[in-house]
Amino acid sequence: MDETALFKLSYGVYICTSWDEGAPVGCIANSAMQITSDPATVAVSINRVNHTHKCIEETGHFALTILGEKSDPKLIGLFGFRSSKDVDKFENVAYSVRGKLPVVDDAIAFISCKVVGKMETATHTVFLGEVIDCGHLKKDRPMTYAYYHEVLKGKTSVNAPTFLKNEPAPEKAVWVCDVCGYTYDGEIPFEDLPDDWVCPLCGVGKENFHRK
Numbered sequence: 001m002d003e004t005a006l007f008k009l010s011y012g013v014y015i016c017t018s019w020d021e022g023a024p025v026g027c028i029a030n031s032a033m034q035i036t037s038d039p040a041t042v043a044v045s046i047n048r049v050n051h052t053h054k055c056i057e058e059t060g061h062f063a064l065t066i067l068g069e070k071s072d073p074k075l076i077g078l079f080g081f082r083s084s085k086d087v088d089k090f091e092n093v094a095y096s097v098r099g100k101l102p103v104v105d106d107a108i109a110f111i112s113c114k115v116v117g118k119m120e121t122a123t124h125t126v127f128l129g130e131v132i133d134c135g136h137l138k139k140d141r142p143m144t145y146a147y148y149h150e151v152l153k154g155k156t157s158v159n160a161p162t163f164l165k166n167e168p169a170p171e172k173a174v175w176v177c178d179v180c181g182y183t184y185d186g187e188i189p190f191e192d193l194p195d196d197w198v199c200p201l202c203g204v205g206k207e208n209f210h211r212k
């Protein structure tokens with residue numbers, strides 16, 4: 001079985017949000033899809049170890065903020081590789097409350113949902129949400145999961161359903177961010193990048209990179 005065939009599935013990149021006792025929380029999720037149109041329902045698959053999972057369970061609500069190609073990629077570093085258990089992800093991130101849920105402003109659309117069903121799998125819960133509000137934000141093309149990998153050079157988190165343990169190594173030597181997995185393979189040799197260069201995904205300095 002060649003599990004890399006699963007890479008041929010297509011997704012978007014979303015911030016799945018909820019509340020933790022009145023404070024906004026959220027994590028990156030690519031595994032979201034529309035299930036029915038009448039009533040409008042969507043599903044998202046969330047790992048039980050994610051703090052966001054506990055908050056969706058407790059509140060019975062979640063929202064999907066749909067990222068665009070021009071959304072700040074640092075949102076993915078912050079929401080996709082750190083936990084609300086350790087950090088207030090919304091401290092410096094502009095958001096609005098829409099359909100009773102926190103929605104990140106730097107995005108193209110939002111879908112706020114009430115949980116109406118769920119299915120447990122080995123590691124993730126698939127939450128089924130009935131849409132209670134949705135709407136457009138900025139004008140931009142939706143960020144696809146392929147764009148995240150191919151253009152932004154992003155990696156998949158170990159907690160994502162699409163994580164592959166033995167992901168094939170890149171053919172040429174690249175520098176990998178220890179925090180978010182971003183791989184640098186740009187034209188300028190990594191050693192020649194200025195000392196104040198930072199990871200475009202999560203914002204840490206060059207000292208957090210190792211050569212692969």
Ligand SMILES: Cc1cc2nc3c(=O)[nH]c(=O)nc-3n(C[C@H](O)[C@H](O)[C@H](O)COP(=O)(O)O)c2cc1C
Binds near residue numbers: 046148156161
């Ligand atoms: C590109 C990408 C896609 C991801 N997709 C999912 C997903 O679909 N479901 C999920 O549970 N976690 C996914 N993750 C992982 C979570 O975003 C990550 O574990 C996050 O740190 C959890 O934060 P929390 O503990 O504050 O909820 C993804 C991460 C990245 C970077």
